[in-house]
Amino acid sequence: xxxxxxxxxxxxxxxxxxxxxxxxxxxxxxxxxxxxxxxxxxxxxxxxxxxxxxxxxxxxxxxxxxxxxxxxxxxxxxxxxxxxxxxxxxxxxxxxxxxxxxxxxxxxxxxxxxxxxxxxxxxxxxxxxxxxxxxxxxxxxxxxxxxxxxxxxxxxxxxxxxxxxxxxxxxxxxxxxxxxxxxxxxxxxxxxxxxxxxxxxxxxxxxxxxxxxxxxxxxxxxxxxxxxxxxxxxxxxxxxxxxxxxxxxxxxxxxxxxxxxxxxxxx
Amino acid sequence: xxxxxxxxxxxxxxxxxxxxxxxxxxxxxxxxxxxxxxxxxxxxxxxxxxxxxxxxxxxxxxxxxxxxxxxxxxxxxxxxxxxxxxxxxxxxxxxxxxxxxxxxxxxxxxxxxxxxxxxxxxxxxxxxxxxxxxxxxxxxxxxxxxxxxxxxxxxxxxxxxxxxxxxxxxxxxxxxxxxxxxxxxxxxxxxxxxxxxxxxxxxxxxxxxxxxxxxxxxxxxxxxxxxxxxxxxxxxxx
Amino acid sequence: xxxxxxxxxxxxxxxxxxxxxxxxxxxxxxxxxxxxxxxxxxxxxxxxxxxxxxxxxxxxxxxxxxxxxxxxxxxxxxxxxxxxxxxxxxxxxxxxxxxxxxxxxxxxxxxxxxxxxxxxxxxxxxxxxxxxxxxxxxxxxxxxxxxxxxxxxxxxxxxxxxxxxxxxxxxxxxxxxxxxxxxxxxxxxxxxxxxxxxxxxxxxxxxxxxxxxxxxxxxxxxxxxxxxxxxxxxxxxxxxxxxxxxxxxxxxxxxxxxxxxxxxxxxxxxxxxxxxxxxxxxxxxxxxxxxxxxxxxxxxxxxxxxxxxxxxxxxxxxxxxxxxxxxxxxxxxxxxxxxxxxxxxxxxxx
Numbered sequence: 094x095x096x097x098x099x100x101x102x103x104x105x106x107x108x109x110x111x112x113x114x115x116x117x118x119x120x121x122x123x124x125x126x127x128x129x130x131x132x133x134x135x136x137x138x139x140x141x142x143x144x145x146x147x148x149x150x151x152x153x154x155x156x157x158x159x160x161x162x163x164x165x166x167x168x169x170x171x172x173x174x175x176x177x178x179x180x181x182x183x184x185x186x187x188x189x190x191x192x193x194x195x196x197x198x199x200x201x202x203x204x205x206x207x208x209x210x211x212x213x214x215x216x217x218x219x220x221x222x223x224x225x226x227x228x229x230x231x232x233x234x235x236x237x238x239x240x241x242x243x244x245x246x247x248x249x250x251x252x253x254x255x256x257x258x259x260x261x262x263x264x265x266x267x268x269x270x271x272x273x274x275x276x277x278x279x280x281x282x283x284x285x286x287x288x289x290x291x292x293x294x295x296x297x298x299x300x301x302x303x304x305x306x307x308x309x310x311x312x313x314x315x316x317x318x319x320x321x322x323x324x325x326x327x328x329x330x331x332x333x334x335x336x337x338x339x340x341x342x343x344x345x346x347x348x349x350x351x352x353x354x355x356x357x358x359x360x
Numbered sequence: 361x362x363x364x365x366x367x368x369x370x371x372x373x374x375x376x377x378x379x380x381x382x383x384x385x386x387x388x389x390x391x392x393x394x395x396x397x398x399x400x401x402x403x404x405x406x407x408x409x410x411x412x413x414x415x416x417x418x419x420x421x422x423x424x425x426x427x428x429x430x431x432x433x434x435x436x437x438x439x440x441x442x443x444x445x446x447x448x449x450x451x452x453x454x455x456x457x458x459x460x461x462x463x464x465x466x467x468x469x470x471x472x473x474x475x476x477x478x479x480x481x482x483x484x485x486x487x488x489x490x491x492x493x494x495x496x497x498x499x500x501x502x503x504x505x506x507x508x509x510x511x512x513x514x515x516x517x518x519x520x521x522x523x524x525x526x527x528x529x530x531x532x533x534x535x536x537x538x539x540x541x542x543x544x545x546x547x548x549x550x551x552x553x554x555x556x557x558x559x560x561x562x563x564x565x566x567x568x569x570x571x572x573x574x575x576x577x578x579x580x581x582x583x584x585x586x587x588x589x590x591x592x593x594x595x596x597x598x
Numbered sequence: 599x600x601x602x603x604x605x606x607x608x609x610x611x612x613x614x615x616x617x618x619x620x621x622x623x624x625x626x627x628x629x630x631x632x633x634x635x636x637x638x639x640x641x642x643x644x645x646x647x648x649x650x651x652x653x654x655x656x657x658x659x660x661x662x663x664x665x666x667x668x669x670x671x672x673x674x675x676x677x678x679x680x681x682x683x684x685x686x687x688x689x690x691x692x693x694x695x696x697x698x699x700x701x702x703x704x705x706x707x708x709x710x711x712x713x714x715x716x717x718x719x720x721x722x723x724x725x726x727x728x729x730x731x732x733x734x735x736x737x738x739x740x741x742x743x744x745x746x747x748x749x750x751x752x753x754x755x756x757x758x759x760x761x762x763x764x765x766x767x768x769x770x771x772x773x774x775x776x777x778x779x780x781x782x783x784x785x786x787x788x789x790x791x792x793x794x795x796x797x798x799x800x801x802x803x804x805x806x807x808x809x810x811x812x813x814x815x816x817x818x819x820x821x822x823x824x825x826x827x828x829x830x831x832x833x834x835x836x837x838x839x840x841x842x843x844x845x846x847x848x849x850x851x852x853x854x855x856x857x858x859x860x861x862x863x864x865x866x867x868x869x870x871x872x873x874x875x876x877x878x879x880x881x882x883x884x885x886x887x888x889x890x891x892x893x894x895x896x897x898x899x900x901x902x903x904x905x906x907x908x909x910x911x912x913x914x915x916x917x918x919x920x921x922x923x924x925x926x927x928x929x930x931x932x933x934x935x936x937x938x939x940x941x942x943x944x945x946x947x948x
Contacts, residue, residue, distance in 0.1 A: 096653045096655070097650060097653050100650075100653060100697070103696065103697060104493075104696055105494065107696050108491055108493075108494060112489075112491075129702065130702065130703065133603050133701070133702055133703045134608045134703065136603075136604075137603055137604060137606065137607065137608055137611075137703065138607075138608050144921070144925075145921030145922065145924060145925055146921075148924075148925040148928050148929075149924075149925075149928050151928060151929075151932055152928060152931060152932055152935070155932040155935050155936065156935055158936075158939075159935050159936060159938070159939030159940075160939070162939075162943060171697070171698040172698070174697065174698050174699050175602050175604075175698055175701075178602055178605075179602055179604050179605070197922070212604055212773075215603075215604040216602055216603070216604040219602070219603035219604055219701055219702075219703070220602075220603075220698050220701070222702075223603075223694070223695065223698065223701065223702045224698060226695075226702075227695050227696060231451075232451060233451040233452060233455065235695075245622070245623070245626050247626045247629065247630075247638070247684065248622065248626065248684060248687065248688070250638060251638060251641055251642055251645070251684055251685070251688050252688045252691060252692075253450070253451060254449055254638060254639065254641075254642030255641075255642045255645045255646050255649070255685070255688045255689070255692065256451070256692060257448075257449055257450070257451060257492065257493060257642070257646075258445075258449075258642055258643050258645075258646035258647075259646045259649050259650065259692060260493035261445050261493065261646065262643070262646040262647050262649065262650040263646075263649070263650040263653070265650075266650045266651065266653070266654065270654070280657065281655065281657060281664060282654070282655030282656050282657035282664040283654060283655065283656045283657060284657055285656075285657065285658075285659045285802075288656055288798070288799055288802035288803070289802035289803050289804075289805055289806035290806050291654065292647075292651045292654060292667065292803050293802075293803050293806030293807055293810070294806075295647060295651075296644075296647060296676075296803065296806075296807060297807070297810055297811055297814075299643050299644065299646075299647045300640070300643075300644075300811070300814060302443075302446055302643055303639045303640040303642075303643040303644070304639075304640075305441060305443065305446040306446045306449055306639040306642075306643065307636060307639040307640070308409075308411050309439075309441055309446055309447045309449070310449065310459075310639065311411075311434070312409055312411075312434050312437075312438075312439050313434075313459055313460035313463060313507075313511060314431065314434065314435070314460055314463030314464050314511075315459075315463055315635070316463070316635070317635050318463070320455075320458065320459060320462040320463070321455075323468065349921070350924065351920075351921055351924030351925050351927070351928055352920045352921040352924050353920070353924065354920075354923070354924040354927050354928075355920035355921060355922065355923030355924030355925070355926075355927065356920035356923075356924070358920075358923055358924075358927070359920050359923055449639070449642075
């Protein structure tokens with residue numbers, strides 16, 4: 094499988110997940126989008142040493158994974174892009190930030206270790222949140238919700254159309270890449286002599302394709318307006334979900350729940 | 361229903377693509393438009409749909425193809441593109457099928473009812489909520505035909521409807537075409553398919569009408585076909 | 599160069615959203631004045647093409663490593679800055695939503711760093727002035743030369759701006775302890791190399807388009823009548839000079855104030871062998887931040903017990919223990935949720 098085929102596979106996987114049905118899938122996309130953003134902002138706003146404050150926030154994605162019936166494995170595969178980046182930022186912390194921050198019995202834990210763990214956890218949680226949004230919301234519902242949130246029509250239509258053709262283009266390039274490597278065994282990438290023509294050929298063909306696509310739109314009566322899938326109404330249930338989530342996030346942000354819980358037990 | 365009168369067209373001066381093309385297609389006729397590559401088949405389609413404009417008179421149901429009439433003309437004609445990916449630009453099959461009707465101010469309920477009706481007619485009901493980028497080539501072609509039928513056109517134009525299909529799907533498409541009561545104009549190199557679906561054939565060659573007559577005569581005329589760089593349908597070749 | 603959510607403070611992310619959103623609004627408005635309906639399909643197909651095209655590995659001769667194409671310059675040369683900008687937004691959104699490349703909250707910043715500079719700076723300050731100028735004389739060969747020059751200079755300059763913004767945003771977010779100057783000195787040279795490679799690839803694609811269908815390129819057909827450039831080349835050179843000053847200033851600032859920082863930056867750079875991963879911007883960025891933290895930490899650890907060590911913890915030991923116990927309880931609850939979920943699903947299936 095080349096890179097493009099992998100990307101296609103990933104796209105297909107997300108489509109399949111989003112097409113399932115569960116209590117989370119049935120929720121309005123707007124409610125899900127807003128809670129996701131609130132969650133990410135909450136996570137990111139924690140102090141770099143506040144690991145114990147951050148930990149209870151793990152429960153939200155865990156709950157969503159279970160309620161939505163989403164396999165965790167798919168999500169962890171996606172971590173490969175974000176995690177190295179965040180790790181690289183955090184990895185040297187323990188070595189150079191050696192000032193003891195806390196003591197576990199007689200063992201001192203440096204600030205660097207805590208801040209590294211916090212940063213990594215933040216990275217993982219943010220990724221899980223967006224992943225869960227996309228794994229439970231089909232792109233057309235998300236776009237419809239963007240429209241209700243007053244995102245300009247041009248941009249939403251462009252997103253929908255582009256998403257439609259990302260698959261087509263990626264597939265064509267996957268085939269071209271295979272065809273290239275079959276005739277150029279042992280080459281890792283595209284040789285300099287074909288730098289321009291490889292993508293250029295497809296680009297020219299794509300321009301013709303765009304013309305045909307536009308013709309097809311015109312022939313079916315297109316004139317400036319695009320009609321979208323009906324938006325799932327924002328029900329009282331969605332409002333309640335949104336309110337509860339926002340409330341819980343605020344609570345977890347400002348009250349050190351983990352510490353209090355533990356404190357009650359230790360005492 | 362469709363009239364071409366002395367139609368000529370050229371992209372560049374002195375290199376005409378169509379020269380003095382004239383024909384009439386009556387309501388309910390099924391016509392195959394055949395010819396070698398570059399004979400001008402697509403140009404005929406594009407002129408008819410008002411995507412290009414040339415010289416001469418083209419009319420649909422007595423309405424001349426001109427800029428101010430385009431909306432009316434295009435309402436009457438449904439065009440199935442050769443590449444279904446270019447035809448289906450909405451996320452799901454259902455939304456794609458509703459795109460045309462909604463643009464012609466049909467209410468959402470009516471449009472959806474029409475979608476269900478057409479899908480049932482073609483036996484594609486389970487495709488309704490599928491994503492266009494996730495269905496197979498055969499399904500895509502059928503869905504593309506469905507998007508056109510949902511607009512209730514009076515005539516259906518098709519560009520290579522059987523290309524790149526497996527035998528089973530090809531047969532399926534042929535049966536669908538045969539079942540359509542509308543006026544049909546089909547371009548193809550698949551002469552067996554033309555034989556199965558059309559009663560009349562127009563043979564274009566070098567931008568001119570080289571022959572126009574019953575399919576069973578033209579498609580069995582080896583000499584005529586070979587003169588214009590075509591071959592007999594496979595079923596007559598043994 | 600995709601920023602992740604965890605590397606930005608909410609305030610910075612929100613600011614970048616506002617900035618990018620404003621530019622998007624203006625772009626949409628300007629586009630509507632042109633023939634927008636006709637442009638949408640072209641924009642969508644080109645955006646999809648660029649999305650896929652960025653996955654192609656181009657072998658860099660003589661190095662064994664590979665580079666990638668720069669989307670912003672290509673899109674603005676084909677579609678113009680406004681349409682190109684909107685297309686880039688959509689590409690970045692799809693990368694972030696479906697491939698976890700970047701983040702939902704960091705999207706505003708990513709749009710600014712990659713799309714704004716690539717399209718607006720790349721087009722108005724570089725592509726148009728150069729292509730419409732009289733560099734290399736007259737005729738087709740000269741025009742081809744100008745296209746190549748514009749692509750390369752455009753990619754380098756826009757990437758420099760982008761890298762600088764990454765530094766600025768990360769620093770303002772308080773994620774890195776590295777002095778601003780050192781961070782700049784680390785990021786800019788790396789992206790100079792990446793920009794050169796991306797520029798060469800983009801130039802190759804655009805010259806191919808120029809040879810086959812020159813009318814697809816912006817400002818190229820206008821060249822026949824040799825329209826005077828609206829902005830002189832002098833302005834471009836002035837901007838390049840300012841940028842050089844910023845980079846140079848950062849370098850010297852760093853060299854004088856914190857030699858260790860530079861050493862670490864260079865050390866980290868050589869060790870990582872970034873060229874191997876040149877295409878994966880994240881790695882470069884990550885690496886730089888790693889080094890960034892390194893250098894920052896040296897400074898911190900050399901000062902006697904940094905004062906923030908016990909920040910937000912009045913009685914560190916006590917809170918710590920309860921924090922750990924509480925976290926363990928949370929983990930327990932999470933486990934229970936998983937078990938319950940599995941139980942109910944099994945029940946549903948049976």
